[in-house]
Amino acid sequence: MSFVVGLTGGIGSGKSAVTRCFADLGVPQVDTDVIAHALTAAGGTAMPAICAAFGDAVVQADGALDRAAMRRIVFADRGARARLESILHPRIRSESSARVAALGEVPYLLLVVPLLVESGGWRSRVDRVLVVDCAEETQIARVIARSALSADEVRAIIAAQASRARRLAAADDVLHNDGDLGEIAPRVATLHRRYLELAGAKLAAER
Numbered sequence: 001m002s003f004v005v006g007l008t009g010g011i012g013s014g015k016s017a018v019t020r021c022f023a024d025l026g027v028p029q030v031d032t033d034v035i036a037h038a039l040t041a042a043g044g045t046a047m048p049a050i051c052a053a054f055g056d057a058v059v060q061a062d063g064a065l066d067r068a069a070m071r072r073i074v075f076a077d078r079g080a081r082a083r084l085e086s087i088l089h090p091r092i093r094s095e096s097s098a099r100v101a102a103l104g105e106v107p108y109l110l111l112v113v114p115l116l117v118e119s120g121g122w123r124s125r126v127d128r129v130l131v132v133d134c135a136e137e138t139q140i141a142r143v144i145a146r147s148a149l150s151a152d153e154v155r156a157i158i159a160a161q162a163s164r165a166r167r168l169a170a171a172d173d174v175l176h177n178d179g180d181l182g183e184i185a186p187r188v189a190t191l192h193r194r195y196l197e198l199a200g201a202k203l204a205a206e207r
């Protein structure tokens, strides 16, 4: 089994920016957000169940999930969020296992799971947890700058996620992303060297 680093972090913490730096170093990745998008694209295998549970109002004319409509529903209603998660999360877990297996033996891989701390069944699938962290106000400012969401909408999403303290308590490693974008790459390079060592040690122990 390849060494698996689970990467997580709150909304707008910088997961994608950090993930790109690992990709630049050639680290293979499986991203649960990518899987969630595929499941809810036109013809996606989760769409019949979503349509049955939430109705046509959350489905676009082309058959894909209307993400803005669904976002407005699930971040205002915990029960609706649980219903969506009960449809998507088992499918995301099984598809991510298939994609990890398809990578074969690699030195180590990155499994990007925004809800690694919140959603059950992930901790046992990863050897190490890397949390991307920054101040909540920074998360809000970055997401507003990037999208059409209001500060209140971002706060509602933050409220649906684990607290910063709970996420940090689950971390083996923390990548602090409060500074400039340019500070990420050297931090990722340091983590990369450590993960190669840890992966080598795991391989040696299994032999």
Ligand SMILES: CC(C)(COP(=O)(O)OP(=O)(O)OC[C@H]1O[C@@H](n2cnc3c(N)ncnc32)[C@H](O)[C@@H]1O)[C@@H](O)C(=O)NCCC(=O)NCCS
Binding pocket: 010, 011, 012, 032, 033, 036, 040, 065, 066, 067, 068, 070, 071, 074, 081, 084, 085, 088, 092, 113, 114, 115, 116, 119, 157, 160, 161
């Ligand atoms: C509700 C949806 C349609 C909104 O889509 P939209 O494109 O507007 O937002 P996006 O996917 O970029 O997510 C925005 C932020 O919300 C976070 N988020 C997504 N789902 C959840 C959730 N169930 N609970 C808490 N935070 C969530 C994301 O990590 C991200 O930080 C979408 O997020 C979704 O399908 N969520 C359920 C799937 C899920 O749990 N994905 C996380 C992968 S483990």
Ligand SMILES: Nc1ncnc2c1ncn2[C@@H]1O[C@H](COP(=O)(O)OP(=O)(O)OP(=O)(O)O)[C@@H](O)[C@H]1O
Binding pocket: 009, 010, 011, 012, 013, 014, 015, 016, 017, 018, 114, 142, 143, 146, 177, 178, 179, 180, 181, 182
């Ligand atoms: N250190 C930084 N300095 C300035 N901007 C940054 C920094 N890190 C990330 N950003 C920007 O902030 C925004 C959010 O970052 P990113 O998309 O990587 O976060 P994320 O955790 O993947 O978000 P989400 O949870 O919504 O998927 C992006 O526009 C990104 O370019």
